[in-house]
Amino acid sequence: MISDVAASLAAGAAKAAKAVATLSTAEKNTVLQAFADKIRLATPTILAENSAEVAEAAANGTSAAMLDRLTLTAERIEAMAAAIEQIIQLPDPVGQSRFIEQRPNGIQISKRRIPLGVICMIYEARPNVTADAGALCFKAGNAVILRCGREAIKTSLAIAGAMRQALTEHQLPPEVLTIVPDPDRNLLLALLKQEEYIDLVIPRGGEGLIRFVTEQSRIPVIQHFKGVCHLYVDKAADPAMALKLLLNGKVQRPGVCNALEGLLVHQAIAADFLPLAAQALAEHQVKVHACQRSLPYFNGASPIADDEFGQEYLAPEIAVRVVDDLTAALAHIDRFGSQHTEVICTADQAAADRFLTSVDTAVVMHNASSRFSDGGELGLGAEIGISTSKLHAYGPMGLEALTTEKFVVQGEGQTRG
Incomplete structure (x- = not known):
């Protein structure tokens, strides 16, 4: 039965977790280097599986953004291996301890990361x-x-196979890294019921997948429904800087979650900035959805109604709105943002401070591109995903977000009266 398969996979992983939890940092780093080495050696196999899957996906009409994410090259495989080597260099959070206090009765209280x-x-x-x-x-x-989608299952099995070989060669159970071999949705549903063995679910993909997982899971889920990121160009903005932030955020890689999907422009600077934005976006063939106040600045823009903002285009497309002031910009973001990343461009520090304080989002930026909303760019070294829910992590999730803390109490025989 499918439920038995799911229970077996989950139980095997839970047993294996005990073996890896007690490894030293040096032992883990040795295995991580073996991961990187094995992936490099498996490059021909990985590329062969990936090429077939990309061709099949293209024949099935898969979007350009999805094809980009699916496609591997020798350079991208090398980047995967190099990323693992970067993880080796990161501080190990496991075992880190912080002192809380000594109670009046003498017991020492600390918290240790596990x-x-x-x-x-x-x-x-x-x-x-x-x-x-x-x-x-x-x-x-x-x-x-690891439960991969049908489009990339063979590629993922090849990558996981290389890593599991490294585990076996270092006398660790291969179930430390388990890849679900069948993308059947019923098996996924059964996995989401294994709360006895699985501690956290992290979905990465489209909004539909994440909502499905959230609704079906008995296990806590890290949520990231979509990335509707805005750039607000304040009246005190440097137009040249704002244009750089707009283009980098929108056209460098439009199919990712930290790309800009909305441009808000203070009415006082609209006449100066929007012609520059219109010309630059046209040069990069970006489709514009413009509000009534911004529509005259764009040739061929599509009008957008006040209730139609908040779309995640994941394409060379952007929604533009002229706003009365900072208060209106904040109200727009509050309504249409997705708590992913929001940016203000301004030379007015008071306006920046208000924006940084008021916006309810995982990452907020002043005079910096939304594309920096990434674990590696924010100094985490690497990320497992971006959380737009607030428990237990918010924003890009690095190593520390994959751990928790337990209380450690040390005494000398104290008892409670």
Whole structure:
């Protein structure tokens, strides 16, 4: 039965998690290097599987953004291996301790960082997640169950196979990194009921997948429904800087979650800035959805109604709105943002401070591109995903977010009266 298969996979991972939880940092780093080495050696196999899957996906009409995420090259495989080697260099959070206090009765209270246990990663056409998630979860002392979408299952199996070979050669159970071999949705549903063995579910993919997982899971889920990121160009903005932020945020890689989907412009600067934006966006063939106040500045823009903002285009497309002031910009973001990343461009520090304080989002930026909303760019070294829910993590999730803390109490025989 499918439920028995799911229970067996989850139980095996839970047992394996105990083996990795007690490894030293040096032992984990040795295995991580073996992960990288094995992936490099498996490059021809990985590329062969990936080429077939990309061709099949293209024939099935898969979007350009999805094909980009699915496609691997020798350079991208090398980047996966190099990313694992970067994880080796990161500080190990497991075992870190912080003193809380000494109570009047003399007991010493501290908190010690420990692995979460078993993490279930659910993702679509992103085979690189197999290596990233496997390495990050391992460094944080966890076992991981990887459930890849049908489009990339063979590629992911090839990557995971290389990593599992490294585990076996280092006398560790291969179930430390378990990849679900069948993308059947019923098996996924059964996995989401294994709360006895799985501690956290992290879905990465489209909004539909994440809502489905959230609704069906008995296990806590890290949510990231979509990335509707805005750039607000304040009246005190430098137009040249704002244009740089707009183009980098929108056209460098439009199919990712930290790309800009909305441009808000203070009415006082609209006449100066929007002609520059219109010309630059046209040069990069970006489709514009413009409000009535911004529509005259764009040739061929589509009008957008006041209630139609908040779309995640994941394409060379953007929504533009002229706002009365900072208050109106904040109200727009509050209504249409997705708590992912919001940016203000301004030379007015008071306006920046108000924006940084008021915006309810995982990452907020002043005079910096939304594309920096990424674990590596923010100094985490690597990320397993971006959380737009507030428990237990918010924003890009690095190694520390894959651990938790337990209380450690030390005494000399004290008893409670």
